Amino acid sequence: MNQAVKNILRFVALMAFQVLVLNQIEIGFGIQLMVYPLFIFLLPVEMGILMLLLLAFSLGIVIDAMSNTYGLHASSLLAFAYFRPLIFKLTAPRDGYDPLMETNLHTMGYNWFIKTFGALLIIHHFWFFLLEIFKLNELIFVLQKTGLSVILSFLLCLLLQYLFLNKAVKK
Numbered sequence: 001m002n003q004a005v006k007n008i009l010r011f012v013a014l015m016a017f018q019v020l021v022l023n024q025i026e027i028g029f030g031i032q033l034m035v036y037p038l039f040i041f042l043l044p045v046e047m048g049i050l051m052l053l054l055l056a057f058s059l060g061i062v063i064d065a066m067s068n069t070y071g072l073h074a075s076s077l078l079a080f081a082y083f084r085p086l087i088f089k090l091t092a093p094r095d096g097y098d099p100l101m102e103t104n105l106h107t108m109g110y111n112w113f114i115k116t117f118g119a120l121l122i123i124h125h126f127w128f129f130l131l132e133i134f135k136l137n138e139l140i141f142v143l144q145k146t147g148l149s150v151i152l153s154f155l156l157c158l159l160l161q162y163l164f165l166n167k168a169v170k171k
Helices: 003-020 037-041 049-067 072-090 110-133 136-170
Strands: none
Touching: 003 037, 003 049, 037 049, 037 072, 037 110, 037 136, 049 072, 072 110, 110 136
């Protein structure tokens, strides 16, 4: 499948899943499941920062418009996209990245995925909840929401990769 078509399908699928399913789930303890950062993470390594930021803003603003969150998703996804090249550089394999290889759990390995996606998801969630609450005296609550949401969102993203990317890698 063409890379552009694959990315468009991911954009629509993750956006729809986030807005129609995950935003409707109330877990408690301030936990919010967010899987849409996976779209930015799975984009090719060689993609420029301006294109990353444009795609991140586009996805975030669409989710904000459908969720009435006034820029929270767009802002936090922009932070995710901004730090992505830096985190990728810090966790690069010894031989560097293959520009043609997709950066996902199956092609890059568990350790790399846990380090890179975990760090980026922490940045994303912390920024989201910090802006949502917008009180420094509530920092402990922000950290609680961030920690619990990151763990569950990370596990859900792992599950999505096993369900949908595993078949694409084996072909």
